[in-house]
Amino acid sequence: MSQDLVDLAARANAPTLPFAGLDTLWLQVTGTLCNIACRHCFITCGPKNDSHPMMAREHVLDTLDVARRLGVREYYFTGGEPFMHPHIFDLIDATLQQGPLSILTNGILITEDVAQRLGDLFRRGPYSLDLRVSLDGTTPEENDPIRGKNTFHQILAGGERLLRAGINPVWTVTTVHAAFDDRSEGYARFRSLLEARGFTRPRLKFIPPFLIGREARRSQGYAADDLLQEGDLFEGEEHVLQCGSCRTVTARGVYPCPILIEAQDARMGDHLEGALHPIRLDHPACATCHQEGFSCRT
Ligand code: SF4
Numbered sequence: 001m002s003q004d005l006v007d008l009a010a011r012a013n014a015p016t017l018p019f020a021g022l023d024t025l026w027l028q029v030t031g032t033l034c035n036i037a038c039r040h041c042f043i044t045c046g047p048k049n050d051s052h053p054m055m056a057r058e059h060v061l062d063t064l065d066v067a068r069r070l071g072v073r074e075y076y077f078t079g080g081e082p083f084m085h086p087h088i089f090d091l092i093d094a095t096l097q098q099g100p101l102s103i104l105t106n107g108i109l110i111t112e113d114v115a116q117r118l119g120d121l122f123r124r125g126p127y128s129l130d131l132r133v134s135l136d137g138t139t140p141e142e143n144d145p146i147r148g149k150n151t152f153h154q155i156l157a158g159g160e161r162l163l164r165a166g167i168n169p170v171w172t173v174t175t176v177h178a179a180f181d182d183r184s185e186g187y188a189r190f191r192s193l194l195e196a197r198g199f200t201r202p203r204l205k206f207i208p209p210f211l212i213g214r215e216a217r218r219s220q221g222y223a224a225d226d227l228l229q230e231g232d233l234f235e236g237e238e239h240v241l242q243c244g245s246c247r248t249v250t251a252r253g254v255y256p257c258p259i260l261i262e263a264q265d266a267r268m269g270d271h272l273e274g275a276l277h278p279i280r281l282d283h284p285a286c287a288t289c290h291q292e293g294f295s296c297r298t
């Protein structure tokens with residue numbers, strides 16, 4: 001049997017995750033457009049990749065309307081880099097009228113002005129606003145080969161502007177370095193870096209690398225037998241895995257999660273209402289979520 005047929009058979013035996021109800025909505029507001037091109041980006045984002053273009057302002061606002069009717073309780077903006085969107089503050093404002101919002105950013109475009117505007121929204125918005133800033137090492141030597149030249153200092157500077165504006169961001173670390181395999185050691189190193197920069201109560205989230213997109217080229221990707229099989233899930237796992245209660249909307253349609261937007265067979269259609277059903281976890285990246293008990297939530 002050819003390897004392709006073996007893979008198809010393995011995917012056909014993938015488990016189905018029940019759907020617990022739509023609780024969380026991810027909006028891929030800038031699609032795959034990003035101001036940098038990290039070597040571990042699992043959706044191959046960069047300044048020239050518009051395979052998922054920016055969402056039009058009206059598309060985001062219409063989706064928010066639908067989400068409110070469906071009872072969504074929590075929102076996330078991601079990309080790409082959300083602060084490249086020309087209407088980002090309108091979109092933040094509209095979202096905060098109906099629920100808490102977290103924005104995932106690389107921090108580089110957080111100027112003093114952007115930070116102050118976010119600080120205002122943080123203080124006066126009807127719901128909470130959270131920022132997640134990605135940093136992949138405690139030194140330029142660790143971070144910059146992954147995120148790009150000089151990004152370590154630019155990212156930290158963006159986070160510091162947020163702090164001065166009254167927002168203590170969550171620092172997200174993708175554990176691409178063996179140095180962070182020991183989580184408690186990794187947390188301790190980041191805590192001491194951040195405390196030295198004035199973050200007296202550092203917030204950290206460690207994220208496993210997903211071996212797809214650009215990361216597949218860096219790390220050789222998944223092996224054929226990394227797929228989940230029937231019987232692998234535990235009871236109630238839909239309450240642990242993000243895709244048990246979230247959906248992601250991009251300019252190109254609806255997907256189960258932000259991780260699989262480049263997998264065309266993961267696309268669930270054009271409309272959120274048609275995507276509220278169980279899904280088969282038949283992508284190798286699903287094995288990472290399952291093994292790590294991982295959720296993209298903050
Ligand atoms: S990992 Fe984040 S910051 Fe880096 S290229 Fe991808 S979307 Fe942009």
Ligand code: SF4
Pocket residue numbers: 241242243244256257258259260281283285286287289290
């Ligand atoms: S990659 Fe993770 S979040 Fe996405 S569908 Fe698979 S298990 Fe769910």
